[in-house]
Amino acid sequence: MEEDESKDSSVLVFAALALVGVVAVSVPVAGVASLALVSDMQASAGGCTPATVVSGEDSEDGVINVPNGWGPLVEEAAKTAGLPVSVAAAQLKQESNWEPRAGSSAGAQGIAQFMPDTWAAYGEGGDVTDPEDAIPAYGRYMAALRNEVKPLAGDDADQLVRLTLAAYNAGPGAVAQHKGVPPFAETQRYVEAILDGGQVEFSAGCEAPTGGKAWDGDLGDGEWSAPLPGGKFTSGYGRRNVPGLPEWAQNHVGLDFATPGVGSRPGGPVIAPTDLRITGFNETDGCVIAKEDGDDPDFGFAFCHLNSWGVKKGQKLTRGDVIGVEGNRGQFGMSTHLHIEIYKPGAPDVVFPYQGFNIDPEPILREKGAWPQ
Ligand SMILES: [Zn+2]
Incomplete structure (x- = not known):
């Protein structure tokens, strides 16, 4: 597929992040507005580069x-x-x-x-x-x-x-x-x-006009909803053999979905597939990291390559609430898509890739009725 190379670059990003950890990166801002913007870095922690x-x-x-x-x-x-x-x-x-x-x-x-x-x-x-x-x-x-x-x-x-x-x-x-x-x-x-x-x-303060609001579309009949409504499955979990990638990067730690024909433009809304609690962010790769919400939370999630999002750490989302927009944020150029990871029950709030908590999301999404039609 023509998009293989760009999608695979997300694996490279994740490996690099595994070394440095998931941190809130403060972004230098040029120009006269920088002081005002730096004072508003809470907004950046919420996922927007001023x-x-x-x-x-x-x-x-x-x-x-x-x-x-x-x-x-x-x-x-x-x-x-x-x-x-x-x-x-x-x-x-x-x-x-x-x-x-x-x-x-x-x-x-x-x-x-x-x-x-x-x-x-x-x-x-x-x-x-x-x-x-x-x-x-x-x-x-x-x-x-x-x-x-x-x-x-x-x-x-x-x-x-x-x-x-x-x-x-x-x-x-x-x-x-x-x-x-x-x-x-x-x-x-x-x-x-x-x-x-x-x-x-x-927006000088990166304020989301309507972040975290419910998506209006059909949530489907399953226990969970598909995280990218209208998106199609484009790349699976696990072993692959892509020329040019180093050995460690031949292991895709998530799944990719993409809105058909989106190219590198902003894609569709990424929604909470089930009730979630936001636990962290990965600014570099545009990931919103979350746990299934409830008394006995099971799975952890990462929703990646979003260009921005309107949710904050600690915020609770109801199934169907908008997390952000399908994008192509990452260290390398790539076409717009959603990379989703799911972590084993009992994993920490914020998981680094390749720590052994990643599991194949496909059977889980299928079992929960959240696989795209
Ligand atoms: Zn991916």
Whole structure:
């Protein structure tokens, strides 16, 4: 398979980590915001590398990394829309990469990728290629979508953000029909990618807009749920024979799942397959480490290569809560996938690979009814 080499690199990362241990790595941050960010390293312990401020606006608790002095426009639009400003910035970047004259084959135009009909309704006669017109219009349009889906969110503000983004991607009708984020892979991915981008790139403190919230999709009929909904099994546990890898690395200590066709883009939500207690992180390889929660916890878990996550050490998750987003974080370039490890009952809270606690997750996931369809 074409992805073999990139997946195998995760084994190399793990071996290196086995030597140095699992530690919270503080990440040096360049630029003027570094003091503020270092004081917020709790956020890093929660799994997010604080953004390096590269240009544009840098407000106290507002949006960062918005280019061309458009920060105030984005803040005003976010206020109009009722969205976190980091989410609005991440969405605009996702739509056009801040290109005012961006176009799409479907006919969308401008920095917020308006379709002609939508622009006619929200553009107020302005120029769709002028961010001074298009960013405020984006705020008005998102406000309208938010109003449409608001009754479905009740008083859950985080859920309202998710539903508003889903309404943008799939239409408010689909959100109403499914009474939540529709179970379309593209929409699920869109919502998580923007929340992820907002946290990693546009939030000075790496704050997760909606970390740890319940995933909206189908949890399946098993005792556990598949950790990467919509993902496919791509690489098994144990012995393999990959040219170029040293002898010790021919032993894959987990399983890999990947969202089909995701490439190196952010993938789908990684969810708690069962009730969990978060016990630690491995920053270098993007791993969230957890124990099955309960009086007599059995299995330990690691969910790896996440680019960011919104959970904290000690936090308890209910089955189906979002841990983070399928990613490709690691020391080596690799395509986006989830590497999951399961540890024997009785293993320590945080396990180093190759200590002898790793077991093959496949029969466990199958027995618990959590194997992807
Ligand atoms: Zn793997």
